[in-house]
Amino acid sequence: MKVPLLDLQAQLEYLEDDLIAAVTRVVKSTRYIQGPEVEAFENEIAGYCGAAYGVGVTSGTDALLISLMSLGIGPGDQVLTTPYSFFATMGVILRVGATPVFADIDPLSFNIDPSRMEEVLAADTERKIKAIIPVHLYGQCADMSPIMELATRYGLPVIEDAAQAIGAQYPMASAGDLEYKRAGSMGIAGCFSFFPSKNLGGIGDAGMVVTQDKDFAERLVLMRNHGAQPKYFHKIVGGNFRLDPIQAAALRVKLPYLERWHAQRGENAKRYDRLFSETGLPGTDQIVLPKEVYPKVSSGKDTTANVHIYNQYVLRVDRRNELREWLDKNNIGCEIYYPVPLHKQECLGTLVSSVHCPEAEKAADATIALPIYPELTEAMQAYVVEKIVQFYA
Numbered sequence: 001m002k003v004p005l006l007d008l009q010a011q012l013e014y015l016e017d018d019l020i021a022a023v024t025r026v027v028k029s030t031r032y033i034q035g036p037e038v039e040a041f042e043n044e045i046a047g048y049c050g051a052a053y054g055v056g057v058t059s060g061t062d063a064l065l066i067s068l069m070s071l072g073i074g075p076g077d078q079v080l081t082t083p084y085s086f087f088a089t090m091g092v093i094l095r096v097g098a099t100p101v102f103a104d105i106d107p108l109s110f111n112i113d114p115s116r117m118e119e120v121l122a123a124d125t126e127r128k129i130k131a132i133i134p135v136h137l138y139g140q141c142a143d144m145s146p147i148m149e150l151a152t153r154y155g156l157p158v159i160e161d162a163a164q165a166i167g168a169q170y171p172m173a174s175a176g177d178l179e180y181k182r183a184g185s186m187g188i189a190g191c192f193s194f195f196p197s198k199n200l201g202g203i204g205d206a207g208m209v210v211t212q213d214k215d216f217a218e219r220l221v222l223m224r225n226h227g228a229q230p231k232y233f234h235k236i237v238g239g240n241f242r243l244d245p246i247q248a249a250a251l252r253v254k255l256p257y258l259e260r261w262h263a264q265r266g267e268n269a270k271r272y273d274r275l276f277s278e279t280g281l282p283g284t285d286q287i288v289l290p291k292e293v294y295p296k297v298s299s300g301k302d303t304t305a306n307v308h309i310y311n312q313y314v315l316r317v318d319r320r321n322e323l324r325e326w327l328d329k330n331n332i333g334c335e336i337y338y339p340v341p342l343h344k345q346e347c348l349g350t351l352v353s354s355v356h357c358p359e360a361e362k363a364a365d366a367t368i369a370l371p372i373y374p375e376l377t378e379a380m381q382a383y384v385v386e387k388i389v390q391f392y393a
């Protein structure tokens with residue numbers, strides 16, 4: 001049996017005609033820059049996330065970059081973030097001329113640990129930290145209640161890197177109650193990627209920033225188009241960060257499937273949990289299953305309440321690199337997100353050499369992502385588990 005990490009071909013079986021029709025619609029419209037597809041998609045995503053505004057951009061990376069640029073973060077500034085994420089999270093900080101500072105992760109969720117953040121912020125006596133970028137890794141929100149509390153206390157804007165977490169929900173403490181908030185709707189900016197491997201993936205690169213703040217949304221719109229207003233009169237230095245209407249049209253075909261895909265991924269995760277539990281492996285120190293750290297309730301009108309959208313199903317395992325080779329040999333797709341923590345990346349040189357984030361370093365040596373895409377079958381999952389059991393036998 002062959003089990004790929006992701007199978008976009010399986011999606012095409014039911015999406016191909018609609019995707020081609022959407023692309024054709026854009027081609028025939030001759031509206032190749034901005035236009036109605038982009039605008040409609042922005043409104044749909046903002047609405048889906050419970051945000052007031054959506055600003056479509058070229059990629060998830062550019063969503064983060066344009067957010068930092070629009071907040072005026074630059075040389076001399078520091079940005080507090082997690083050491084365990086895709087490179088883009090840190091890359092954008094460096095590209096605006098700022099310096100990343102790190103707070104280690106919580107080993108259960110792999111997300112930035114608010115208590116570590118508190119220590120880092122308290123130690124920043126010169127107040128050089130000018131923004132916070134938490135990442136909702138693998139599809140589960142970072143612990144946003146204490147993060148927003150710290151942000152308020154220190155007067156810092158929060159840019160959510162929600163590239164892996166569109167639609168994930170977080171139980172935000174609100175007047176003694178819990179209110180479920182969607183990823184991206186809590187900070188000043190929520191940054192999404194529509195890279196093809198995300199839960200909502202385009203037919204190329206695309207991204208979006210959502211926000212509740214009208215002034216910030218206007219600034220993003222200006223920044224995305226070389227700071228021009230009107231055309232050829234440049235108020236600020238921006239760039240070309242515009243979302244392609246072909247991507248917007250294709251993504252609008254996929255958006256109605258998103259909740260179902262989240263649910264299918266969630267069911268696949270539950271099935272892995274059950275299949276692994278039956279083997280007895282998770283009781284040993286050879287395998288630790290992923291953990292949903294927040295309570296899941298069906299809240300009012302929203303009956304789905306996906307607290308985790310399982311963009312990735314990530315195990316912590318013993319002898320990780322050997323297991324990876326074994327899975328490769330058995331035609332099972334897997335990936336390591338991520339083998340090197342951000343503070344250890346070569347491109348940093350000596351910039352952050354004294355940083356110590358032991359939990360991120362441990363995670364980098366132990367994590368492995370298994371296939372979790374919606375169309376995965378039960379037989380495929382049983383095969384994956386069987387092969388992993390064989391490896392540890």
Ligand SMILES: *Cc1c(COP(=O)(O)O)cnc(C)c1O
Binds near residue numbers: 161
């Ligand atoms: C995918 C991803 C990005 C970057 O998105 P692109 O659209 O590929 O530029 C940023 N941050 C995280 C956590 C991601 O997973």
